[in-house]
Amino acid sequence: MIYVAEYKLKTPLSEADVRKLRVGDIVYLTGTIVTARDAAHRRMLDYLKEGKPIPVDLRGGVIYHCGPVVQKLGDQWIALAAGPTTSARMDLYEADVIKNFGVRMVIGKGGMGARTAQACREYGAVYAYFTGGAAVLAANAIKRVVRVEWLDLGIPEALWVFEVEDFGPLLITIDSEGRNLTEEVVEQAKKKREEVLKKLGVT
Amino acid sequence: MPSLEEFKEIIAKAVSETIERAAIYIPPDIKQALKRAYEEEVNPMAKSQLEAILKNIELAEKFKKPVCQDTGSIIYYVTVGYDFPGLRVLREALVEAVRRATKQVPLRPNTVDPFTGRNPGDNTGRYMPYIHLELVEGDGLEVTVVPKGGGSEGVSYLELPPPGEGVKAVKRVVVDAVLKAGSLPCPPTIVGVGVGGGADIAMYLAKKAACTRKIGTLNPDPVLYELEKELYEALNSLGIGPMGLGGKYTVLAVHVDYAHRHPAAMPVAVAFQCWATRRATVKINANGKYVIEQ
């Protein structure tokens, strides 16, 4: 069922770039990515409602669910460890963020739900895994911290703008055709529940 | 023998080094289990995740950087002798160690006031770092540091089934907890199970079993030994796999502990330790000499 194609993509991403991606594909990304967690997502949508501009341009952009470990040396921030955080928390906001800000790729871990998958289909976006916990691998692909916005939210929650080179492997788990791999796997596991409980002598 | 002031410094230094060790280096038993999982995994996507994990562990060691950016909440499991000469300054020193490690490693500032949202920025706060303290005979100190990540903590699970269901309830609760957790705790995980005692005690035992017991150590209780084996097979047959992408390895181990329970209640707690198991132990003797182990 799985074939793995490997792509090297550059930001900003076009709709065609992401429409060709399928669940199971691997992507290495070069260009700019922006971190955002719960608080930043909430603020983006608040600003939108109030008609205020947000400090980053996300058209064709990539959002990375990540709260990095950073260090400031002189004027320059350095990302020491920057793996993904659990994406499920951003399910509340992501569909609206994709719709309103033109995001083409969301990177995180653990998968996202039906509303986000629906937005991916409708507006042409994908969701990709960066291996959970692989923080140094990620930091290694971050060539420069371009800037940070909304630092008042705290280091983990701020918008960190990273310049990346061959950032990956990113594994597509939600594509723009409506497949959602993590959900499929977990659904399958749930179907096995009865059988497993029987084997354990529970039922 | 060092003075109290000196002891405070010795403990703070030794423990902050121990936190650093835990944050950067994955313990050998975990590394070995992950390598085995990588070798045996056949699902290509699962294998790619395990490969990235192993590569990441190597890079963290090479560059001396935190292996995962979530450097966790610092939890201490302490056993201290009644006659340990630094006892009076222990608490202060353990808090100071976290402040130092936060700057030196550095750790991500992870302590947030649940009501105001304020983050003091140094990983300390009300009850944090948390200290589990056990007093024993002797004059030494042993501190196990567990920087516990939020992803695996977030799927902790507790049920209080009717006691009449017995061990069947334990098995069901564990299977349901793992299904519910799905991809969220960064599998493959170590699943800790705590039974009995009371709701808080069951969870304490579960977390301690998940985070501090080494993979490959055998449960000395033959009934629990069998239960662990059975659950291990059962959980891996669910096929959630590394990072929830399908595959053989959903769990690396199952560790069960228990306490005697009240006749009316049978708490069953399930705690998860993600693959990025951070743990290190320091032993300090009455002369202030110390060794760090993993």
Ligand code: SF4
């Ligand atoms: S669950 Fe563990 S490995 Fe995954 S991001 Fe959290 S701390 Fe890191």
